[in-house]
Amino acid sequence: MITARQAVHEDFDGWREMARHLVAAGVAPDGVVWTDGDAPADLFATPDTPLPLASDAALHRVRANVGFLDLARSALMHRAPERLGLLYRLLWRMQRAPRLMQDAADADVRAAARLAQAVRRDIHKMRAFVRFRLIDARYVAWFEPDHAIERANARFFIDRFASQPWSILTPRLSLHWLEGRLMEGPPASPDDAAQDDPTEALWTSYYRAIFNPARLKTGAMLREMPRKYWHNLPEARAIPELIAGAQAREAAMIDASASSAAPPAPQTLDDLAQAVATCRRCPIGANGTRAVMGEGPADAALMIVGEQPGDHEERAGRPFVGPAGAVLNAALAQAGIDRAAARITNAVRHFKHTPSPKGRLHQTPSPAEIDHCRWWLEAERAMVRPRHILALGASAARAILGRTPNIMAERGQPIPLPDGATLWITAHPAHLLRLEGAARAAEQQRFADDLARVARGLGSTA
Amino acid sequence: MPATESAAPALTRRANVMERLAILADAAKYDASCASSGTTRRNSRDGKGLGSTTGMGICHAYAPDGRCISLLKLLLTNHCIFDCHYCVNRKSANGPRAAFTPDEVVELTLAFYRRNYIEGLFLSSGIRKSSSATMEQLIEVARKLRQEHGFAGYIHLKTIPEAEPELVARAGLWADRVSINVELPTDDGLFRLAPDKNAGQIADAMGQLADAITDARDAKRRFKSAPRFAPGGQSTQMIVGADAASDSQIITRAAGLYGDYGLRRVYYSAFSPIPQASAVLPLQRPPLMREHRLYQSDWLMRFYGYAPEEVRQAADESGMLPLEIDPKLAWALRFREQFPVDVNRAPKEMLLRVPGLGLRAVQAILNARRQRRLTLADVGRLTVSIKKLRPFLVTADWRPTALIDAADLRARLTPPPRQLELFA
Incomplete structure (x- = not known):
């Protein structure tokens, strides 16, 4: 029995020399024992038979294709001692079956491909998971690869970090890049790179923030970043806390959505009125005032949307019955629009106000509150299906468009909506009440003009 | 250029860098893309500059949400004058606001890159002042990294479609990849949920980018010295489950995007409930599996030779792909x-x-x-x-x-x- 010793684990040229001589000398795979290192593998074995030296002519007849050489170079880095014999068996069989390597279903080819694949993955993970710490003006990393890949991977780190001095320390050897030269040193220990780097806290803070707790997929994380790498990754220390936090958040969300989830959209306007009356989904809804529903025909061609009920409206439980309502009524009559034929409603269903000695003072609802209440308006729109919508003021227009428009720029012109209806925007009648003199007269005229355009639009499609 | 950064220790001491990083990374996480692959191969082995690209992306970490962390994904600022309902940064939301200067983003990127935390930078921003002013700032970060620091790592710039076309074109000179989000699969959805955005404008900007990428590739074939333009191509993102679009509609839209603009990737992001959500949005998020099935259908079209109408045949009568089988x-x-x-x-x-x-x-x-x-x-x-x-x-x-x-x-x-x- 011949013993072939691989002195340096991943030394491809050394292995190839031995293998070529063995094939050329006709030594079958079961006639050779492959072993790593210099020492005899078995203390009781007879002294090694020297490797046969084949003639140049015989050496030249040994064939191996590029596919095999590439695979062998990678597989040789694998930590498994069996790799040596497996690769020799492939080389041996290939002499008679030159296309062996293309048969991925062959057991030997498949076994070697698996070794090479594990090595490639290890190389990739080293590129990904080496973490340098800045220690005394040098970037130092401690890393524990599964296979003998350190030297093969040096090129990658030189290509990327040639302008900074760095060291990669491993249990087998250390690599140092200093002043434009790569040097190799003895095995190292984790203590050699144990000093703190304040940038790690920044990085961990980034890692925490970029995690989306609404989607927990720990399996996917573990598949690509197995636990064995965690102790060298500063950010991994945050993982347990992130997972625990996300699970608590998930549970809270399920609880919360059970209590605050929207009821199913009401099917009739009466159901809608009842549901609005008990709505407490925003602070205005919960302020103790009475909800005011829309009024008017359930199939009105025109829907008029105001901002929210005011003091008078809240008391009466009907929209536009106060001073602003009077302004609106007069203007509608002047434009020839029949108020009784229109559906009159509001963007926000409860009265947002602040108490004062003079009574309850109107407060403008916030965009978030309008957006919240939009759910009700959309339900009402879906049932009435008006062909025209007149939005009075910015809050009303926001409830239709989802954005706060510039009233002066967008008023008085038809805006097509996705459901086929036409939106018209104008000022809120209460705005007129706050103006005086010439400004009021001018605004009154613009308001009347806007309503006249709506009347013409209604007439053309009625 | 100094061999090691002197700025990093200063950076960690700078006023609330850590808080701002947390806010601006948190705001950036709803962008799904983190790819760092598919660009030209570069290195800095001559000792000038910093960084390399291998053509293959590297995921340097994974978060417990299963997503790869390859790039430093940040917003320059989360102040925004737009009011898109699905967006955590919309004007009417009440979260904390923060901003970085271009120099601070440059320093952070370099400090992280030198420690092998990242492959590069993915920079986006809320709209502050105007679309063009914001776009200028994004470009400035990329220019500084490339010109002043010889940075050879990966840069992805999120382009703002409302910015001037000339700025959109400049972004591609420094970036490996540029992207514009179509945001929602249908124009109706965009109108309803992103009222400040305009589907036509987004389409125009994507078309301009596609033309610029093709022109640059042509020129590069003829003249070696022709400038690079976004060698990693263009990508986009659609939010799934925020509007009523069916899987069939989404597949149709994606096929159109791949065809019309030569996109490298379309990303699908399952709408996830955001803090301070607007009530127009559904309260329930779509199953994550739906996002996964859409990616699979995307793969069928790109790599397995299925025509879009064949992928649609896998859907049921309502246009939805089955969740329990691929x-x-x-x-x-x-x-x-x-x-x-x-x-x-x-x-x-x-x-x-x-x-x-x-x-x-x-x-x-x-x-x-x-x-x-x-x-x-x-x-x-x-x-x-x-x-x-x-x-x-x-x-x-x-x-x-x-x-x-x-x-x-x-x-x-x-x-x-x-x-x-x-x-x-």
Whole structure:
């Protein structure tokens, strides 16, 4: 029995020399024992038979294709001692079956491909998971690869970090890049790179923030970043806390959505009125005032949307019955629009106000509150299906468009909506009440003009 | 350029850098893309500058949400004058606001890159002052990294469609990849949920980018010195489940985007409930599995030779892909008459349609069958599992007889539900 010793684990040229001589000398795979290192593998074995030296002519007849050489170079880095014999068996069989390597279903080819694949993955993970710490003006990393890949991977780190001095320390050897030269040193220990780097806290803070707790997929994380790498990754220390936090958040969300989830959209306007009356989904809804529903025909061609009920409206439980309502009524009559034929409603269903000695003072609802209440308006729109919508003021227009428009720029012109209806925007009648003199007269005229355009639009499609 | 940064220790001491980083990374996480692949190969082995790209992306970490962390994904600021309902940064939301200067982003990127935390930078921003002013700032970060620091790592710039076209064009000179989000699969959805955005403007900007990328590629072929323009191409993102669009509509939209603008990738992001959500949004998020199935359908179109209408055939009457089985299996079950397929004779296109056979397995079968006739055991060695394959394959020693016609075939091939979906 011949013993072939691989002195340096991943030394491809050394292995190839031995293998070529063995094939050329006709030594079958079961006639050779492959072993790593210099020492005899078995203390009781007879002294090694020297490797046969084949003639140049015989050496030249040994064939191996590029596919095999590439695979062998990678597989040789694998930590498994069996790799040596497996690769020799492939080389041996290939002499008679030159296309062996293309048969991925062959057991030997498949076994070697698996070794090479594990090595490639290890190389990739080293590129990904080496973490340098800045220690005394040098970037130092401690890393524990599964296979003998350190030297093969040096090129990658030189290509990327040639302008900074760095060291990669491993249990087998250390690599140092200093002043434009790569040097190799003895095995190292984790203590050699144990000093703190304040940038790690920044990085961990980034890692925490970029995690989306609404989607927990720990399996996917573990598949690509197995636990064995965690102790060298500063950010991994945050993982347990992130997972625990996300699970608590998930549970809270399920609880919360059970209590605050929207009821199913009401099917009739009466159901809608009842549901609005008990709505407490925003602070205005919960302020103790009475909800005011829309009024008017359930199939009105025109829907008029105001901002929210005011003091008078809240008391009466009907929209536009106060001073602003009077302004609106007069203007509608002047434009020839029949108020009784229109559906009159509001963007926000409860009265947002602040108490004062003079009574309850109107407060403008916030965009978030309008957006919240939009759910009700959309339900009402879906049932009435008006062909025209007149939005009075910015809050009303926001409830239709989802954005706060510039009233002066967008008023008085038809805006097509996705459901086929036409939106018209104008000022809120209460705005007129706050103006005086010439400004009021001018605004009154613009308001009347806007309503006249709506009347013409209604007439053309009625 | 100094060999090591002097700025990093200063950076960690700077006023609330950590808080701002947390706010601006948190605001950036709803962008799904983190790819760092597909650009030109570069290195800095001559000792000038910093960084390299290998053509293959590297994921330097994974978050517990299963997503890869390859790039430093940041917003320059989360102040925004727009009011898009699905967006955590919209004007009417009440979260904390923060901003970085271009120099601070440059320093952070370099400090992280030197420690091998990242492959590069993915920079986006809320709109502050104006779209063009914001775009200028994004470009300035990329220019500083490239010109002043010789940075050869990956840069992805999110382009703002409302900015001047000239600025959009400049972004591509420094960035590896540029992207514009179409945001929602339908124009109606965009109108309703992103009222400040304009579908036409987004389409125009994507068209300009596509033209600039093609022109630069042409010029590069003729003149070696021609400037690079976004060698990593253009990508986009759609939010799934925030509006009523069906999977069929989303597939149609994606196919159109790949065709019209030569996109590298379309990303699908399952809408996730955001803090301070607007009430126009659904309260429930779509199952994460839906996002996964859309990615699978995307793969079928890009790598497996399925036409968009064929992928749509895998969907049910309401246009939704099944959640419990993948779209390739769903298609095969619907078109059983096309199976079984003979592994030893079928053309590559048909092998690619066999549920459970991936691109790599098909190539291995094509190579191996030149050597000999393949048995079921041989195929088993080339794939992960043959359980799913058997009803659809003919091998030298196997022919499914009753299986392909069995009425319960779908049930037999549907994996049992897992814990994950309980929360999805």
